[in-house]
Amino acid sequence: xxxxxxxxxxxxxxxxxxxxxxxxxxxxxxxxxxxxxxxxxxxxxxxxxxxxxxxxxxxxxxxxxxxxxxxxxxxxxxxxxxxx
Numbered sequence: 001x002x003x004x005x006x007x008x009x010x011x012x013x014x015x016x017x018x019x020x021x022x023x024x025x026x027x028x029x030x031x032x033x034x035x036x037x038x039x040x041x042x043x044x045x046x047x048x049x050x051x052x053x054x055x056x057x058x059x060x061x062x063x064x065x066x067x068x069x070x071x072x073x074x075x076x077x078x079x080x081x082x083x084x
Contacts, residue, residue, distance in 0.1 A: 007070050008056030014039075014047050021059065021073055029073045038066040 007023040014020065019039060020030045033040040039047060039061070046063040053060040058069040 007074075009052050009059055009070060012047075012050045012059055014044075019073075021070070023070070024056075029070070031073055031076075036066070036068070038064045042066075 007025060007027070009021055010024045010026075011022040012019070013022070014033070017033055018030050019033055019036065020028055022028045042061070042064050046061065049063050050059050050061050052058070053067060054069065057071070058067060060067050
C-alpha cells in the first residue's frame with residue numbers, strides 16, 4: 001500500500017491477539033492488540049461495536065472511546081488515543 005490515506009475501512013475483525021482491518025480494495029492490515037491497550041482490554045462486544053470515522057479512513061469504538069486511522073495502522077504506529 002503506497003498511499004494509506006486512499007484506502008477506506010470495509011470490515012474490522014479480531015482474533016485472540018490481533019486486530020485485522022479489511023479495506024475496500026480487499027487488502028488488509030493487522031496489528032497486535034498489545035499495541036492498543038483499550039482494544040486489548042475491551043470485551044468482544046465492545047470490539048465488535050465499531051463504526052467508520054473520518055469518511056471511512058478511520059475506525060471508532062464508542063464504548064471504549066478509541067479511534068484509529070488507517071494511516072497509523074499501515075505505518076505501524078501505536079494507537080493515538082484521546083486523553084481526558
